[in-house]
Amino acid sequence: MxxxxxxxxxxxxxxxxxxxxxxxxxxxxxxxxxxxxxxxxxxxxxxxxxxxxxxxxxxxxHTIENAPAAMIDGKEVTIEEAIEEAAQTLVNAKFPITYGLSDTTSEAQRQAVAITDYIKGNIDTTTSVCHGPSGLAFQGVGESTSTLGEVKNRADLVIYWGGNPAESHPRHFGRYAVTPKGMFTPNGKKDRTVVLVDVRKTKSAGVADILITPKPGKDFEVLWALRALVKGVKLSSDIEKETGVPLEILTDLAKRMKECRFGVLFFGMGLTMTRGRHFNSGALLALATDLNEYTHFVAKPVRGHGNVTGADNVVAWQTGYPFGVNFSRGYPRFNPGEFTTVDTLSNGDADAALIVASDPGSNFPKKAIEHLKNIPVITLDTKTTDTTKLSHVAFKTSTYGINTSGTVYRMDDVSITLRPAFESPFPDDEKILKSIKKRVHELILKNSHSGGASGEAKVAAAVNPL
Amino acid sequence: MSASMRIVNGQVYDPKNNIDGEVKEICVEDGKIVDSVSDEATIIDAKGMVIMAGGVDIHCHIAGPKVNLARKLTPEARRHDPHPSTPFTRSGSGGTTPSTFAAGYRYATLGYTTAMEAAVSPIGARHVLEEFEDTPIIDKGFYVLLGNNIFLHNLIREKRIEEFDQAVAWWVNATKAYTVKLVNPGGDEPWKGKRNSNVSNIDEKSDDDTLSPRQIIEAFIKTVNKQGYPHPPHIHCNNLGHSGNYITTLETMKTAGDLRAHIAHIQFHSYGGEVGKNPISKAAEIAEYVNNHPNITCDVGQVMFGDSTIMTADAPLAYVLKGHSKGKWVNADTECESGCGILPFAYQEHIYVHTLQWAIGLELFLLSEDPWRIVLSTDHPNGGSFMAYPKLIKLLMDEKFRREEMKRVNQKALLNCSLPELKREYTLSEIAIITRAGPARALGLETKGHLGVGADADITIYDLMDDKELMFSTPRYVIKSGNTMIANHEFKTDSKGKVYHITPDYDNKIEESLKPFFEDYYSIEFSNYPVDDRYLHQHEIIKTKTS
Known part of the structure; x- marks a missing residue:
């Protein structure tokens, strides 16, 4: 008692x-x-x-695990030793690649791009295997878009296409797009019509007023038919045979799209990673753009990882391109298909890899993983993963948003500062990457001036003779 | 870390201190201009060279959400214009929307050491400050978009002026901004909420909105002047680009009375003619008003032929231009605060409107009687890249060159402006005013734009050449805060520049009204909205009357 x-x-x-x-x-x-x-x-x-x-x-x-903070070939080492080894590995490689970045802070992402710039390597993020096609479509047709608060305040027609937010983004409905009451949607869901377009009836179907199920792989055709209908082009009822969606349903949707006050098209990987890829995303973005002739209409990819949007932003502001960027010529070049990571690995180009907050070792194509096993890999991760297990140098880092602060970008590019909950004994990604960057830069300056004056002496020499 | 330095034998153009090309020694210590330095100081021999303070860009778009969207939109614009790394500096890519590193270095290669990002939605402030930290060498600040802010509109509508003053100051503090920016005030609501329509008259009111653009403009001019910001409201008037818009521009300036106001890219607002038809020049009318009203400053927003990127918080305007370009287009609405439109664009000599825009910009420069209040800008990248500044300087300094250029443009457009009659040539001293001394004064940056004792040691040294485009595009030395960044045209080191911002006083009580509004209508938490100090890296607060 x-x-x-x-x-x-x-x-x-x-x-x-x-x-x-x-x-x-x-x-x-x-x-x-x-x-x-x-x-x-x-x-x-x-x-x-x-x-x-x-x-x-x-x-x-995300609790604190009892594990070494740094390992080389599976053996515990000091963080300093691991940083030295990581820097030497990267500087000595001919085609080093950096990959991942979508589950860390933008502060860490900035360091990762800097390292890749210094070592004249190749940088790519998980965007290349999720909404990369949307990025390419964006380059082709642009995008009418908005922050999520504007959807909450104004949208009276909400369409989800090729996604299942009920299971992938459970609060998307309640917090941003379906039920919240906003400035011009005071009655929440009652003020909105919700449409779900997907090849199967998912758990998200529950919120939909209208459910449209095209044949698999026919999204492009459905979107193109809608573009035609919006512009007043007459279509034959054969469209149902092609797409699996009756003409009346499409005609009704096109009408709703033109007549709404503020419409939004959210789209997921059911659109971007199926047959057609960036053509699909492009057709959807073009449809939203077309609709602005009649009303206000926006579109938005529903992004997956916590800071994958930050990764796009950081790589874009530092290099000018969003992903798939190569620095081997001393300046950034953009070529998805060549400089995207599945390709640099599968083609056998990469001879060292720096993987930050990502696990390609578990989810990449077999050929890419095979190559990853044959080159020195440096990982930064909060957990033990298939990739950390095959790493030459592995850092265990603290978790963003739980142990460390920093900045993340929401799927609509709105940035937020993280409020950490408790301290971790492990350093954060930014700190490790900053140390690697510093060492890498030292090594490169040493190489570029070997036998000559040091950088500082050169500066003085350049001014003094006058 | 910056060494002491003595620059000898150069011709100094320092209009603020009435020095007009005299050979004078400039001494530098601890990042500042000083009276004298010891004999150990590094000596730079500037014989045959021209010495000016570092350039100051009062209006450009170089960082933040809209610039980054433009970068992502246009890989083709940068692919042909790489910016290679050096052992000291990072790589990047150029075009009309360069990457952050390329933007900082390229400003430096033109001898510019300060640049102000002219339009940032409050919710995008954190993003801008992150990009600023990656924009090397130059000092920078930004203007926060408040002219279409729904909460502030409500206060003006309800005549709660005391709370309005407090809320404006709160927003400036929360975002670390340098001043407030108005863009097409009142135009966002019809765009987002009324099927992409717009306001077309400064006094326009609608059935369900009793607030006119003029009331918004007046409220901001009053509060900013009352609180004594170093730079007044930075105003992008209604009706940008539309024929006949000079009336709106004159009315906007009249709304200021004798209070300070800055009219942004005034060239785009100096058109006569009827809406929907070809414009004619009203540069003379606009220049006359500006000449006679010392409370008004402006920047020109010169159009330069070639590629540009339209990026503006004026979303309806971008949509109109999309109708002309027929190409890709971005619209980006920001909740409760702002809109945004982006598209690639090109100004072409053979097109009537483009030539007229080019000519009106030049007219405004040449008709201005007070170079201190008209600032050189291209509204980068809207009128063209800042990299075109040297060519613009040549157009102003060299009448013969201007006449040659006039032969290549649309001749019909030249009939509808006074450019062919204008013979004026800018002097080096006047160039120093419109690119440095003037903008620094308009910004209230007392340590910028001049070379007097106590000024920041931001110094550009040009070889004196007949070809002014060549001269101003290739300074031999660029010194920033006393550090030699460029010597003999080569980068010698790297640095981050600082952020300028203001901290006007406000009463915390305003948060009691703001918080419920945020809870209802924003999608991020009120406490997560203000930007905290860690984003400022190196910064300096410029005093306001109330800070």
């Missing part, structure tokens, strides 16, 4: 810290209204209020 009472007291006295307005970086929704209850002594999050099922798992699973 006494023991039991004591136990209860201990629990009440637990050192609990509450972090308000923390951000969940699990998916591209980047919800920043988390209330995290942190057991400070045990260093774990015991409750994550407002989080969805995916977010709750994200917060619960």
């Amino acid at each position: 006494i023991e039991k009472t004591n136990k209860k007291v201990v629990e009440e006295n637990k050192n609990i810290k509450i972090v308000h307005d923390a951000t969940c970086t699990f998916c591209g929704c980047v919800c920043d209204d988390m209330e995290l209850h942190v057991d400070v002594d045990e260093k774990r999050i015991i409750k994550s209020k407002n989080a969805c099922v995916l977010g709750r798992a994200w917060f619960a699973e």
